[in-house]
Amino acid sequence: MKYRFLVLLLVVFNHGYFAQDKEQTSCMSAKCHASMADVKYLHGPFAVKECNACHVPIKDQKHKFEEIKKPSDLCMNCHEPLQMKKVVHGPLKTGSCTACHSPHGSNQQFMxxxxxxxxxxxxxxxxxxxDRKNVHPPVMDGDCTVCHEPHSSDNEKLLVKAGNSLCYTCHTDFESGFANSKFIHKPASEKCTNCHDVHSSDFESMTLKETKELCxxxxxxxxxxxxxxxxxHSAVDEGKKCAxxxxxxxxxxxxxxxxxPLDLCVSCHNDQLTTRNASLTNFSLLLQxxxxxxxxxxxxxxxxCHGVHGGKTDFRLLNKSYPNEFYTSYAKQKYELCFGCHQPTLAQDSITATLTNFxxxxxxxxFLHVNKRVKGRTCRACHETHASKREKHIREAVPFGKWQLPVNFEKNKDGGKCxxxxxAPKEYKRTLPHLD
Ligand code: HEC
Ligand code: HEC
Ligand code: HEC
Ligand code: HEC
Ligand code: HEC
Ligand code: HEC
Ligand code: HEC
Ligand code: HEC
Ligand code: HEC
Ligand code: HEC
Ligand code: HEC
Ligand code: HEC
Ligand code: HEC
Incomplete structure (x- = not known):
């Protein structure tokens, strides 16, 4: 409104001059600059054909105007100086208002x-x-000013808001996620740009680097x-990698x-997964x-037992040793895995009244089955590692070539039988020496 008033004043004061100056009134005649007005948004003074507010005719020269050296000085003749905040945009420092605004008008708002x-x-x-492979939707829409002030701002990089709060204006689920979750990744709650480019990136989800390198x-x-x-473990290298x-x-x-953790593992280990040389157990079915x-x-x-990021041993991602074979010569250190939690003494002495119930x-x-110099049975000969139907994790059957030999283990108070x-059927009893 203020501007309109100003223009009105200008028009009134200049009215006499206008009436006499034919050249001025003819600027917009069909022959000359009429097409300049064929735009949707006209600048106030231009709209009222107040060309002289900015173009100063050179005395005694026909249709010659003084060169406009610094357009921004012109602008301040009518506009109040823009309130500049801490960070001032480059072109504003040099007064290049016309780098972005047309002084006459244009088809865009704000000229x-x-x-x-x-x-x-x-x-x-x-x-x-x-312009990289994945572009942030607001950038794709060309909407730079949802995040940046065009003139000046109190935040670095001319941002409309500082830090993550800028991102939360659209990614509201992240703000509530950080507020309501039990565990928070510090670098993310601190600064989204620790990991993301905000404009575009060659990587999925606009990360700064490939996921593993990033982490x-x-x-x-x-x-x-x-x-x-x-x-x-291929889970570290495939798909979303760490994510x-x-x-x-x-x-x-x-x-x-x-x-x-368990649900996580089972979410992949549910169908038949295969390694290079074997197909893996369906854990969903196994546990069910x-x-x-x-x-x-x-x-x-x-x-x-398993090193999820990679195993320290070369077998099944195990972090401690466990024989890969069905039969093997006995050595305590071959069973570091089991003996990490169970007493190694269970297979140490041939005679015992305490070390094992077997x-x-x-x-x-x-001792009899496991502790042999050749062809000692490994634990898997009798035990399931993960889950079983029978007590003491005794397995249902053992593989013999392609044949599954049933074990038919039955446990009783004093021993067991298979x-x-x-x-031939064998039975053991702990209280009475059982001779066969
Ligand atoms: C608000 C100030 C202002 C007003 C009012 C104004 N001009 Fe301009 N005009 C400029 C500036 C500044 C330039 C220099 C162009 C640039 O820097 O982009 C210019 C340039 C021009 C040019 C050179 C070609 C071009 O478009 O760059 C013509 C022709 C022109 N003006 C015609 C007019 C006419 C006719 C009127 C009145 C109907 C008028 N102007 C009103 C500021 C103004
Ligand atoms: C002769 C006085 C005058 C000069 C000089 C002038 N303006 Fe304006 N400007 C106005 C008037 C009047 C309006 C219309 C205000 C309104 O509609 O509220 C306006 C409107 C604008 C608008 C649109 C604002 C809005 O809210 O829609 C922009 C942008 C603008 N001017 C930029 C400039 C720039 C850049 C310059 C210098 C090149 C300049 N003006 C020079 C008088 C002037
Ligand atoms: C880098 C581009 C750019 C430059 C340079 C620039 N502006 Fe703007 N200006 C914009 C944009 C974009 C808008 C639209 C408003 C918005 O999105 O915040 C705007 C809006 C405006 C407005 C109307 C709304 C408001 O904020 O009052 C005025 C008046 C204005 N500019 C004047 C100026 C003047 C005067 C200069 C020079 C001192 C200038 N602009 C320099 C991009 C620019
Ligand atoms: C979703 C918000 C958002 C949008 C949309 C956006 N930017 Fe940015 N921009 C930022 C943030 C945040 C930074 C600061 C990045 C940093 O510190 O790592 C930035 C930084 C910049 C920088 C400074 C780069 C530097 O290295 O100093 C420029 C220039 C820039 N943006 C231009 C643009 C342009 C042009 C557009 C529109 C095509 C745009 N931005 C759209 C958020 C945005
Ligand atoms: C006329 C040229 C020009 C135009 C047009 C322009 N800029 Fe800039 N911009 C600059 C210059 C110059 C700098 C200062 C560069 C520097 O300091 O290294 C700059 C700096 C920036 C910065 C970084 C500010 C900082 O503090 O580091 C951002 C963000 C930015 N511009 C965004 C934009 C956006 C958004 C637009 C469009 C609305 C835009 N620019 C249009 C010339 C321009
Ligand atoms: C103006 C709204 C807006 C703002 C502000 C905004 N975003 Fe986005 N962003 C979106 C939209 C829309 C999508 C696409 C939908 C989605 O994935 O949620 C998106 C997607 C993303 C994506 C996923 C891209 C992909 O390829 O999957 C990332 C990462 C992202 N934004 C980060 C940021 C960060 C960091 C900030 C703050 C600097 C930010 N966003 C600010 C609107 C916004
Ligand atoms: C430590 C690095 C890191 C930080 C910091 C980080 N992100 Fe991410 N972000 C990622 C990775 C990696 C992905 C890809 C995840 C995937 O594929 O499941 C991602 C994906 C996204 C996505 C798209 C998928 C989704 O989950 O919706 C959005 C949106 C997103 N991030 C926004 C943000 C915002 C907002 C912030 C700041 C509050 C932020 N990110 C901070 C690493 C990070
Ligand atoms: C900018 C550095 C940074 C980046 C990049 C980063 N992290 Fe972190 N991460 C941290 C910090 C700092 C902690 C917190 C350690 C603490 O709280 O003691 C952490 C904690 C973690 C934790 C929790 C550890 C615990 O003991 O609870 C996990 C898991 C994690 N990050 C995974 C990732 C993944 C996956 C990525 C890649 C998508 C990643 N981080 C990228 C710095 C980072
Ligand atoms: C297959 C699922 C899976 C993948 C893939 C995975 N992790 Fe983990 N990560 C886990 C589990 C489960 C834990 C907690 C138990 C443990 O430390 O073994 C964990 C723990 C962590 C910890 C905390 C370590 C500590 O000592 O407390 C960090 C950090 C971590 N992971 C980062 C990563 C990074 C980086 C990647 C990608 C290179 C990655 N993870 C890939 C499942 C995974
Ligand atoms: C993203 C899917 C995925 C998740 C989650 C996952 N795995 Fe895997 N895992 C695989 C694939 C695919 C293979 C087969 C290819 C290979 O050897 O890496 C595999 C193989 C294995 C192997 C056998 C390795 C071998 O050499 O025989 C073990 C053991 C294993 N995973 C344990 C786990 C555990 C424990 C978890 C949970 C912490 C888990 N996995 C979570 C995909 C996954
Ligand atoms: C007590 C130690 C231990 C725990 C706990 C354990 N595993 Fe295992 N896992 C092993 C051993 C030992 C093997 C090798 C079994 C064999 O070859 O007889 C193995 C083999 C595997 C294999 C590949 C072999 C196959 O049969 O497909 C996968 C996959 C696997 N485990 C996943 C898991 C998952 C998922 C969990 C959690 C639900 C888990 N493991 C918990 C010790 C363990
Ligand atoms: C991470 C520790 C851990 C490892 C490694 C481990 N176990 Fe266990 N095991 C346990 C726990 C805990 C129990 C349950 C004991 C209970 O219920 O009193 C158990 C129970 C058993 C039982 C049944 C015992 C009973 O009294 O019901 C057998 C058999 C067994 N484990 C065999 C093995 C074998 C074989 C290995 C090596 C492949 C192994 N375990 C590795 C922790 C472990
Ligand atoms: C020939 C079959 C067989 C082999 C091989 C075998 N076990 Fe057992 N194990 C049993 C039977 C049967 C029981 C149940 C004893 C009872 O409670 O009556 C048992 C019980 C156990 C128990 C429960 C505690 C105890 O000693 O009574 C643990 C722990 C155990 N075995 C671990 C192992 C480990 C570790 C290995 C490999 C080093 C292994 N077993 C090899 C048959 C075997």
Whole structure:
């Protein structure tokens, strides 16, 4: 309103001059600059054909005007100086108002020069920043000013809001996620731009780097574990990589896991997965059909035995040694895995009344089967590792070539009995020496 009033004044004061100056009134005649007015938004003084407010005719020269050296000085003749905040945009410092605004009018609101705002910005800023494979939707829409002030701002990089609060104006679920989750990834609650480019990126989800490289920047320990692993887990390398299992932002599960550890593992190990040389157990079915779960699995802790980022041994991502074969010569250190939680003495002495319940009188049957110089049976000959139908995790059957030999283990108060395919029915009793 203020401006309109000003223009009105100008028009009134100049009226006499206008009437006499034919040249001035003819500026917009059909022959001359009429097409300049064929735009949607006309600048106030231009609309009322007040050309002289800015163009000063050179005395005694026909249709010659003084050169406009600094357009911004003109602007301040009518507009109050813009209130400049702490950070001032480059072109504003040099008074280049007309880098963005047409002094006459244009088809855009505020007389902006280009129909696509971003095109205008990119006439000075490098296109590459906005032109990589994945582009942030507001940038795609050319909407630079949802995030940047065009003139000046109190925030660095001319941002309309400081820090993550800018992002939360649209990503409201993140603001509530950080407020309501039990576990928060510090670098994310602190600064989204620790990991994301905000304009565009060659990587999925607009990250600054490929996911693993991104995480390794701060998690050198995990980088080392993965590099040193004797057996590799493809979950770390495929798909979303680290983000297959971890939320990079927040979670209600410790270690920022996307699900409870066991559910997480089973979410992939549900169908028949295959490694290079074997197809893997369907854990969803296994755990459903075998209700007697091994202790650590009752705790839902698969990483008690497996190195999820990569195994220290070359077998099944195990972090401690466990024989790969069905038969092997006995050595305590071959069973570091089991003996990490169970007493190694269970297979140490041939005679015992205490070290194991798998004994016939005082004859240690663990020793008998396992502790041999050749062809000692490994634990898997009798025990299931993860879950079983029978007590003591005794397996239903043992593989013999392609044949599954049933074991038919039955436990009783004083011992047990099996009727395996490999030898005649055998029974053991702890209280009475059992002779056969
Ligand atoms: C608010 C100030 C202002 C008013 C009012 C104004 N001009 Fe201009 N005009 C300029 C400036 C500044 C330039 C220099 C162009 C630039 O820097 O982008 C210019 C440039 C021009 C040019 C050179 C070609 C071009 O478009 O750059 C013509 C022709 C022109 N004006 C005609 C007119 C006419 C006719 C009127 C009145 C109907 C008028 N102007 C009113 C500020 C003004
Ligand atoms: C002769 C006085 C005058 C001069 C000189 C002048 N303006 Fe204006 N300007 C106006 C008037 C009057 C309006 C209309 C105000 C309204 O509609 O509220 C206006 C409107 C604008 C608008 C649109 C504002 C809105 O809210 O829609 C912009 C942008 C603008 N001027 C920029 C400039 C720039 C840049 C310059 C210098 C090149 C300039 N003006 C020079 C008088 C002037
Ligand atoms: C880098 C581009 C750019 C430059 C340079 C620029 N402006 Fe603007 N200006 C804009 C944009 C974009 C808008 C639209 C308003 C918005 O999105 O916040 C705008 C809006 C305006 C408005 C109307 C709304 C408001 O904020 O009052 C005026 C008046 C204005 N500019 C005057 C100026 C003047 C005077 C200069 C020079 C001192 C200038 N502008 C320099 C981009 C620019
Ligand atoms: C006329 C050229 C020009 C145009 C048009 C232009 N800029 Fe700039 N911009 C500059 C210059 C010059 C700088 C200062 C560069 C520096 O300090 O290194 C700058 C700096 C910036 C900065 C960084 C500010 C800081 O504090 O580091 C941002 C953000 C920015 N511009 C956004 C925009 C946006 C958004 C647009 C479009 C609305 C735009 N620019 C249009 C010339 C321009
Ligand atoms: C979603 C918000 C958002 C949008 C939309 C956006 N920017 Fe930015 N821009 C930012 C943030 C945040 C930064 C600061 C990045 C940082 O500190 O790492 C930035 C930085 C910049 C810089 C300074 C770069 C530097 O290295 O100093 C320029 C220039 C810039 N933006 C221009 C633009 C232009 C042009 C557009 C439109 C094509 C645009 N931005 C759209 C959020 C945005
Ligand atoms: C003006 C609204 C707006 C603002 C502000 C905004 N975003 Fe976005 N962003 C979107 C939209 C819309 C999408 C696409 C829908 C989605 O993935 O949620 C998106 C998607 C994303 C994506 C996923 C891109 C992909 O390829 O999957 C990331 C990462 C992102 N934004 C980060 C940020 C960051 C960081 C900020 C703050 C600097 C920010 N956003 C500010 C609107 C916005
Ligand atoms: C530690 C690095 C890191 C930080 C910091 C970070 N992100 Fe992400 N963000 C990622 C990764 C990695 C992905 C890809 C996740 C995936 O594919 O599941 C992602 C994906 C996204 C997505 C798209 C997928 C989704 O979950 O919706 C959005 C949107 C997003 N981030 C926004 C943000 C915002 C907003 C912030 C700041 C509050 C932020 N990010 C901070 C690493 C980060
Ligand atoms: C900018 C550095 C930085 C980046 C990048 C980063 N992190 Fe973190 N991360 C941290 C910090 C700091 C902590 C918090 C450590 C603490 O609280 O003691 C953390 C904690 C974690 C934790 C929780 C550890 C615990 O003991 O609870 C996990 C899991 C994690 N980050 C995974 C990731 C993943 C996955 C990525 C890649 C998408 C990633 N981080 C990228 C710095 C980073
Ligand atoms: C297959 C799922 C899975 C993948 C893929 C995965 N992690 Fe983990 N991560 C886990 C589990 C489960 C834990 C908690 C138990 C443990 O430390 O073994 C964990 C723990 C962590 C911790 C905390 C370590 C500590 O000592 O407390 C960090 C940091 C971490 N992971 C980062 C990463 C990074 C970086 C990647 C990608 C290179 C990655 N993770 C890939 C499942 C995964
Ligand atoms: C994103 C899917 C995914 C998740 C989640 C996942 N895995 Fe895997 N895992 C695989 C694939 C695919 C293979 C087969 C290819 C290979 O050897 O890496 C595999 C193989 C394995 C192997 C056998 C490795 C071998 O050499 O025989 C073990 C053991 C294993 N995973 C344990 C786990 C545990 C424990 C978890 C939970 C912490 C888990 N996995 C979570 C995809 C996943
Ligand atoms: C007590 C230690 C231990 C725990 C806890 C454990 N595993 Fe295992 N896992 C092993 C051993 C030992 C093997 C090798 C079994 C064999 O070859 O006889 C193995 C093999 C595997 C295999 C590949 C072999 C196959 O049969 O397909 C996968 C996949 C696997 N485990 C996943 C898991 C998952 C998922 C969990 C959590 C639900 C888990 N493990 C918990 C010790 C364990
Ligand atoms: C991370 C620790 C851990 C590891 C490693 C481990 N176990 Fe266990 N195991 C347990 C726990 C805990 C129980 C439950 C004990 C209970 O219920 O009193 C258990 C129970 C058993 C039982 C049944 C015992 C009973 O009294 O019901 C057998 C058999 C068994 N484990 C065999 C093995 C074998 C074979 C290995 C090596 C492949 C192994 N375990 C590795 C922790 C472990
Ligand atoms: C020939 C079959 C067989 C082999 C091989 C075998 N076990 Fe057992 N194990 C049993 C039987 C049967 C029981 C149940 C004893 C009872 O409670 O009556 C048992 C019980 C156990 C128990 C429960 C505690 C105890 O000693 O009574 C643990 C722990 C155990 N075995 C671990 C192992 C480990 C570790 C290995 C490999 C080093 C292994 N077993 C090899 C048959 C076997």
């Amino acid at each position: 902006l020069k280009k129909s696509q705002l971003s095109e205008m910005c990119m006439s000075c800023h490098k296109k590459e920043m906005f 390794y920047k701060c998690h050198a320990q995990i980088k080392q574990t993965v590099a040193d692993a004797a057996s590799k 297959n299992c971890h939320s990079p932002h927040f979670s209600d599960v410790p270690k920022l896991l996307k699900k409870e 059909n075998n209700k007697d779960w091994h202790g650590p699995i009752q705790e839902k802790d698969c990483s008690g 004994r016939d009188g005082d004859k240690n049957l663990h 009727t395996p395919g490999c030898h």
